Amino acid sequence: MTFNSNLNLLKAIGRTPCVKLENISKLTGHEVWAKLEFMNPGGSIKDRIAMYMIEKAEREGKIKPGDTIIENSSGNTAMGLAIVCRQKGYKLKIVIRDTTSKEKIKMLEIMGVDVIKVNAALPPEHPDSYNNFAEKYAAENPGVFYIDQHNNLDNNEAHYMSTGPEIWQQMNGRIDYFVAGVGTGGTCTGAGRYLKEQDPGIAVIGVDPVGSIFYDYFKQKKLVKPSRYLIEGLGDEFLIKTAQLEMLDDMIQVTDKQAIEHTFLLVAQEGILSGGSSGANIYGVVTLAKKIRKPSVICTVICDSGYKYLSTVYNDDWLTANNLI
Numbered sequence: 250m251t252f253n254s255n256l257n258l259l260k261a262i263g264r265t266p267c268v269k270l271e272n273i274s275k276l277t278g279h280e281v282w283a284k285l286e287f288m289n290p291g292g293s294i295k296d297r298i299a300m301y302m303i304e305k306a307e308r309e310g311k312i313k314p315g316d317t318i319i320e321n322s323s324g325n326t327a328m329g330l331a332i333v334c335r336q337k338g339y340k341l342k343i344v345i346r347d348t349t350s351k352e353k354i355k356m357l358e359i360m361g362v363d364v365i366k367v368n369a370a371l372p373p374e375h376p377d378s379y380n381n382f383a384e385k386y387a388a389e390n391p392g393v394f395y396i397d398q399h400n401n402l403d404n405n406e407a408h409y410m411s412t413g414p415e416i417w418q419q420m421n422g423r424i425d426y427f428v429a430g431v432g433t434g435g436t437c438t439g440a441g442r443y444l445k446e447q448d449p450g451i452a453v454i455g456v457d458p459v460g461s462i463f464y465d466y467f468k469q470k471k472l473v474k475p476s477r478y479l480i481e482g483l484g485d486e487f488l489i490k491t492a493q494l495e496m497l498d499d500m501i502q503v504t505d506k507q508a509i510e511h512t513f514l515l516v517a518q519e520g521i522l523s524g525g526s527s528g529a530n531i532y533g534v535v536t537l538a539k540k541i542r543k544p545s546v547i548c549t550v551i552c553d554s555g556y557k558y559l560s561t562v563y564n565d566d567w568l569t570a571n572n573l574i
């Protein structure tokens with residue numbers, strides 16, 4: 250057995266396993282594969298973009314160690330940034346909705362991040378809302394760099410440069426569909442673009458929670474009024490630059506309940522304890538599988554670990570209070 254002895258923590262980001270979901274494959278009649286992104290050091294796919302966006306900003310001379318970085322994040326980008334900032338010597342401020350799972354908030358506090366909780370009920374146009382606070386803070390405080398994962402195309406590029414090529418290699422070019430939830434859209438469109446460049450026959454399917462605006466915009470170019478949903482990491486209330494919906498072949502809409510049911514399906518069938526957005530992806534895979542007749546190869550992403558959601562997705566009281574069981 251050979252081990253890579255030239256590894257530091259940042260080099261341990263990426264190169265995650267891509268495994269066949271044996272039982273879900275049997276259940277759907279298609280070959281279903283999943284890239285296990287919870288195996289990144291920060292426990293999610295977002296380590297990739299955190300490292301890429303910081304290193305790109307460094308190369309462009311926009312930041313240097315000692316500076317302060319600010320970002321709004323549902324927790325995973327925040328954890329990725331926390332690791333990269335610790336390794337490279339940046340200070341980090343994270344704006345987070347007060348509804349985010351308390352495990353994620355606690356982990357960031359342990360990492361020494363300045364966590365700024367904002368009221369999730371504030372309308373998106375409010376200056377102190379989740380969407381506006383970080384940008385405003387960076388504009389008012391010189392020396393603070395706003396990462397802006399929702400409009401920074403280096404996010405998509407990170408997946409184009411790493412997630413996409415890894416999937417292509419690991420699948421040996423045998424892939425018909427790539428299914429991924431759209432949060433910023435970085436994963437789905439960045440990796441999706443790379444895969445389509447290798448084989449234009451690959452269809453890229455986005456998954457969007459009911460309550461987010463992406464699905465209706467994709468289907469009918471209509472901007473609907475957003476409403477509240479509970480799955481963390483997916484969807485948005487605005488159109489954002491990184492969600493390059495025009496390159497998707499189709500989108501599938503998922504309710505909180507369907508996402509949760511399929512999170513538990515993933516536990517029951519495969520023994521994979523994931524977060525709710527991965528359950529949404531599995532719902533996307535199962536829904537797609539019912540529509541396609543020819544046996545196909547479908548690849549999706551397990552975005553993060555269930556350990557981050559013991560107080561929400563895996564808590565009966567939370568599920569009951571939110572009518573999810």
Ligand SMILES: Cc1ncc(COP(=O)(O)O)c(C=O)c1O
Nearest residue numbers: 325432433434435436482526552
């Ligand atoms: C848990 C989780 N799943 C999925 C996503 C979506 O990934 P992307 O932003 O690349 O669309 C995110 C993004 O924040 C996330 O935190």
